[in-house]
Amino acid sequence: MADVTDSRPRWHGVLERISQARRGDASESLAAVFMLAATVLALVWANSPWGSTYDAFWHTPLAISLGGWSIDLDLQHWVNDGLMALFFFVIGLEVKREFAMGELRDRSKAAVPLTAAVAGLALPAVLFLLLNPSGPAATAWGVVISTDTAFLLGALAVIGPGRAERLRIFLLTLAVADDVGALAIIALVYTDELRFVPLLVAVGGLLVIWQLRRLRVWRGGGYLVVSLVTWLALYESGVHATLAGVLIALLLPVYPPKRKEVERAAALARAFRQSPNPEYARNARLGLERAVSVNERLMRLWQPYTAFIIVPIFALANAGVPLTAETLRAAIVSPLFWGIVLGLVVGKFVGITGATAVLARLRPGSLAPGLTMPQIAGGAALSGIGFTISLFIVDLALDDDALADTARVGVLAGSVIALGLGAAVFRAGRSLLPEEPSRDLLRPVDVRRDHVRGPADAPLTIVEYGDFECPFCGKATGNIRQVREHFGDEMRYVFRHFPLDEYHPHARGAAEVAEAAAEQGRFWDVHDTFFAHADALERDDLIAYCADLGLDVDRLEEDLRDGDPENHVEDDEIDARSSDLPGTPTFYLGVGDATPQRHHGPYDAKTLIGELERMRASTAATSDTDVADPR
Structure with missing residues (x-):
């Protein structure tokens, strides 16, 4: 081990x-x-x-x-x-x-x-x-x-x-x-027969490993000898x-990975690049291992x-x-x-x-x-x-x-x-249940989970699956702004993540940082900033943008480390892949309590406004028909 x-x-x-x-x-x-x-x-x-x-x-x-x-x-x-x-x-x-x-x-x-x-x-x-x-x-x-x-x-x-x-x-x-x-x-x-002396030795070995963890021993070799003794003792105990x-x-x-350890590993790697020698090579390797x-x-x-x-x-x-x-x-x-x-x-x-x-x-x-x-x-x-x-x-x-x-x-x-x-x-x-993907939004909008811009109970809904490094998503952000100006409080806008790793290597990291910022109630500030700097989304850039916005960077790092932002982004991504989305941006449009439907075609502001107006008129006509003919 x-x-x-x-x-x-x-x-x-x-x-x-x-x-x-x-x-x-x-x-x-x-x-x-x-x-x-x-x-x-x-x-x-x-x-x-x-x-x-x-x-x-x-x-x-x-x-x-x-x-x-x-x-x-x-x-x-x-x-x-x-x-x-x-x-x-x-x-x-x-x-x-x-x-x-x-x-x-x-x-x-x-x-x-x-x-x-x-x-x-x-x-x-x-x-x-x-x-x-x-x-x-x-x-x-x-x-x-x-x-x-x-x-x-x-x-x-x-x-x-x-x-x-x-x-x-x-x-x-x-x-x-x-x-x-x-x-x-x-x-x-x-376990047929239990011998207590070896069992106590095994328990002692586990306590030593726990203590090594408390001391933040990060070298695997530090655990090896204790692990072998623990295995032998457990074998002798009958368990x-x-x-x-x-x-x-x-x-x-x-x-x-902790940010300071990543930065330390990067500094050691730079030192080796500037002066290649066995000692610097060893330090760089150990620095990289310590970060994980x-x-x-x-x-x-x-x-x-x-x-x-x-x-x-x-x-x-x-x-x-x-x-x-x-x-x-x-x-x-x-x-x-x-x-x-x-x-x-x-x-x-x-x-x-x-x-x-x-x-x-x-x-x-x-x-x-x-x-x-x-x-x-x-x-x-x-x-x-x-x-x-x-x-x-x-x-x-x-x-x-x-x-x-x-x-x-x-x-x-x-x-x-x-x-x-x-x-x-x-x-x-x-x-x-045929496997053809449905046009329906797979996961209903949940105001406790989703990031919603506009009144939570607005009658019109736009859901976007986007990617912070996608240039088309950045342009779509401006389109959505015009749509919101047109409808005002009648519309809510929901953003979900679909990072395209193959094309946009920094999108996933940006999405996770945005989710960590959401823990401080600043998702939309970070959302707008990241799209405004879509060509510079290295990890240091992301942290710097958050610092400029006044976020607590130390808390941001802790929230990133607990795994929740990563899981949130992965959930959104799985929803997108399960729906067989072709790429980003992809929009879903909905009216009232009806499930939002995937929008096909252009996504300029005029088209989105026209489609929402058409859907609203269709819904109103259906409601009038139901009232006139209660059967």
Whole structure:
């Protein structure tokens, strides 16, 4: 877990390029392909003429000794207890980031997926226990509780609906909560024997890591030795050692870059450029690393390894079930097999879909804009793909080899059926709700969230999706001013963000600073200033404009660091992409309580005024008709 970015092997860059191939910092579909390939290889190996070598290889003992102390495990358990600690470490980093800066920070937005995750944990376990109420198989109820995030998001990318970013965020939030629940169950249920002295050492190690965080130690190497001691102590205590990865990750700090650290890194880089030498090179590298939180640096370091090496090795070590006629016959008549299939396929589908439907009915508007129940149902079906943690719990819960093989066959069968069910539900959903983008404004105007210029209850509405670096948006700002002068208090103007990163590299930063300024009630002042200086939107320029306007710059920096401005901009952007907007500026026009409609065509002041007048006249004529003919 050390932060050793200066000594990464050359092929780490290859893994990073692979992981960035499709979407941002991760490629779920590619990770799923790697895992699927490893699973197929394990099955082929275990069922080949050389199948006996599969068990022989993975049960090869490997011991590490130091004086009279030693750890003696076979290769499979070194993978499951050792390498998988890194997998759970990355999960812990992601969970911490989501709670600190991501979707889980806003509890109101996370309420639906969190509730669905709880239902998706509980109902599968109940269904499993209905078929396996007692006996050795009953201990395997934890096999059905977890969703494999990599397979889930990979399958969604391949068979899911278009413009499914909202569904992806919903499922990712659900999967994070699912992982937290699964890890808690592993810790509480699958710990056989507890030894208190090593446990106290492990707790001491966690306290040392917490103290390092309080001391603002930013070098990853400072945490490495303590982390290794904590892992060893937790292993010796009887608690599953992989949980050390999660606990350590949850203690590591995560935050957006601090401005003073960024400026310091830039100064060190300038010094190196002016006088290139090894000492200045080292200082510049360390300055750049210090500007980014330990959480994000370690996540960047380890994600490619876990996605493309560690998890596939885990699949190779655990998925090799001999699919003989005897094994399959035993599985087909086994309540263990059917309990796993029922839990994964029916439990996840009904639990997640049902809980979401109930909450959406009790709390109208709780679903994110553009997220539909057919989409939720398809994602819930795919959530039955329980692979990595399911196989992991098979190894913890079942000592009998025959039962363990039956359980693995159940996991494989349930995951395949869940994939097919998800594809069928998505296909049915597309026939019920065609995917052509609607002309309606996806997210209704909310005066508590949106930036509104003019009376909040004005009868006429213009919503613009814009970009501070877009020259056409800057011109449109003048047009809107003329429209507002024409209608006066009869019109309200709403601005939402749609930063086009590919063309305007500074637009996103400007949008986030504008949202931070909104916390001080100065959004529109900053909005006008940024458009007036659209050709100079470097970070220092943005902060200087805010200072000139009299904003509290220190508070602005703190608000930027808490993640809310970033999340607000991302929400607007997802709405725009889900609506398939062609670019910026894009306008929606509305009259009264009717949903604003997307405006096509010119957006000069005369055209916008004429269109709003036409819509108002049409609405008035419709109202007169309704009064004259009450039928």
